[in-house]
Amino acid sequence: MIKIIxxxxxxxxxxxGRYGFQKFGVIVxxxxxxxxxxxxxxxxxxxxxxxxxxxxxxxPVIEFERDTLISICGGDLSPSIxxxxxxxxxxxxxxxxxxxxxxxxxxxxxxYLAVAGGFDVPRVMGSASTYLRAGIGGFKGRPLQAxxxxxxxxxxxxxxxxxxxxxxxxxxxxxxxxxxxxxxxFIPISNKIPSIRVIxxxxxxxFSKESQKSFFREPFEITTQSDRxxxxxxxxxxxxxxxxxxxxxxxxxxxxxxxxxxxxIVLLADRQTTGxxxxxxxxxxxxxxxxxxxxPGDKIKFVEVSHEEAQRLYLERERxxxxxxxxxxxxxxxxx
Numbered sequence: 001m002i003k004i005i006x007x008x009x010x011x012x013x014x015x016x017g018r019y020g021f022q023k024f025g026v027i028v029x030x031x032x033x034x035x036x037x038x039x040x041x042x043x044x045x046x047x048x049x050x051x052x053x054x055x056x057x058x059x060p061v062i063e064f065e066r067d068t069l070i071s072i073c074g075g076d077l078s079p080s081i082x083x084x085x086x087x088x089x090x091x092x093x094x095x096x097x098x099x100x101x102x103x104x105x106x107x108x109x110x111x112y113l114a115v116a117g118g119f120d121v122p123r124v125m126g127s128a129s130t131y132l133r134a135g136i137g138g139f140k141g142r143p144l145q146a147x148x149x150x151x152x153x154x155x156x157x158x159x160x161x162x163x164x165x166x167x168x169x170x171x172x173x174x175x176x177x178x179x180x181x182x183x184x185x186f187i188p189i190s191n192k193i194p195s196i197r198v199i200x201x202x203x204x205x206x207f208s209k210e211s212q213k214s215f216f217r218e219p220f221e222i223t224t225q226s227d228r229x230x231x232x233x234x235x236x237x238x239x240x241x242x243x244x245x246x247x248x249x250x251x252x253x254x255x256x257x258x259x260x261x262x263x264x265i266v267l268l269a270d271r272q273t274t275g276x277x278x279x280x281x282x283x284x285x286x287x288x289x290x291x292x293x294x295x296p297g298d299k300i301k302f303v304e305v306s307h308e309e310a311q312r313l314y315l316e317r318e319r320x321x322x323x324x325x326x327x328x329x330x331x332x333x334x335x336x
Contacts (some may be wrong), residue, residue: 001065002115008060010104013119013138013150016049018127021272022088029129029137031118032228032269035109035134036074036189038275038321040114042328043071043182045159049129050118053144055111057295060144060249062113064191067096069163073182075108075189075293081174092177093166106298108189108293116159128188131270132228132292158332180331182324187287193219195289197313201256201279203246211238214253215280220264224296226271226297230292233278233300237262239281248276254283254291266291284310286317 006013014037017030031037031054038048053060058078072079072088079086081098088111094100101334103109121128121139130138139148155163170176204212220235251257255267257277264280268291270282283291284305294300 002068002150002154003063003065004062004106004144004146004150005063005099005115007144007148008055009058010056011060011144012054012130012132013121013128013144014054014130015051015053015128017269018125018129018131018137018243021125022191025273026125026134027270028130029030029131029271030269031112032111032265033074033188035186035289035317036110036115036293037073037113039182040071040073040112041071041087041118041184042321042325043089043221044069044114044116045156045162045332046116046118047152049112050153051120051121051138053113055102055113057105060112060211061102064094064096065101065149065165066152067167068152068161069166070094070100071114072111074111076106077108078103080112081101084174084328086175087177087181090178090181091099091162091166092175093163093170095170095173096177098174105279105295107191110292115152116155116163117153120153126174133270146183148153154257158329161332169247170307186320186324187298189293190290191270193289193301194290194294194300195303196257196285196290197310198281198302199305199307199310201281201286202249203244203278204280206240206244206278207258207280208239208241210237211240211280215264216302218301219301221227221293222296223263226296228268230268231266231294233264233266235263240278241309246276246278250272251279254285254288255279256281256283268292269312285311286310 017028135141214236220233225232
């Protein structure tokens with residue numbers, strides 16, 4: 001079990017989402033950065049869809065009420081135990097009674113905390129994800145609060161082997177991690193303005209030639225009117241060649257809609273099920289984690305890719321994740 005001493009700005013339980021219910025008006029929800037979530041789970045021996053804590057901008061203070069194997073992936077929110085930095089992107093074994101604190105947001109926007117076994121919370125429509133507006137999923141359908149106690153599911157045999165190995169190395173320390181970490185190629189954070197790859201949207205041709213050029217040429221800034229539902233962008237005004245009456249149609253994670261004011265909105269994890277604004281683009285799936293790690297004030301640029309290229313990039317990333325799973329399986333059988 002773990003106890004929440006301080007909740008942070010927005011800390012919720014999430015998994016990969018609630019699929020199969022959009023036809024009933026129930027959104028998918030789930031993690032914003034699926035790559036960091038999946039890798040955090042793999043590093044502690046979990047299945048990729050096991051619930052994690054999604055920690056946004058300002059992190060919580062968490063007390064571990066038993067020895068626990070954890071991993072923190074995603075943004076660098078300065079995690080520490082007893083004033084010592086807890087390394088990211090690797091398995092870490094934490095001693096009972098230790099307090100994990102998050103500090104300054106140094107890079108990215110969201111961290112994902114996985115624990116061996118995952119968090120033991122009820123599934124709602126097959127998912128542990130928290131949907132805040134409906135008050136369902138996660139821990140009582142809400143962000144975590146001070147005093148909350150979260151039960152952990154039993155670790156599997158892979159995790160137990162890792163825990164046994166770490167236990168023999170812990171000594172008097174509050175935590176111990178591996179000497180190795182995940183390759184930097186998996187980390188969805190850039191020190192410069194990221195170039196987000198985008199497929200032309202269904203209504204791209206309805207926009208003026210100047211708007212089409214500006215969309216792929218000029219940078220956009222993420223505004224403070226942004227949340228898990230979508231990022232409102234500020235930049236060149238995008239306009240249609242003429243007013244159009246549109247029927248609402250399905251939208252996806254990464255759909256870029258343009259409302260009448262001409263400032264695009266990138267739809268994210270808590271997006272609605274349908275949208276009636278013209279869609280100028282669709283973010284390639286492989287780049288969604290980069291979008292998720294951006295915060296208000298950050299800038300982005302859009303780069304056009306074909307649907308075929310977006311598919312190739314996605315399959316390449318999935319092959320890399322499968323290679324990581326095989327490599328981790330080998331490490332679990334040998335020395336940590």
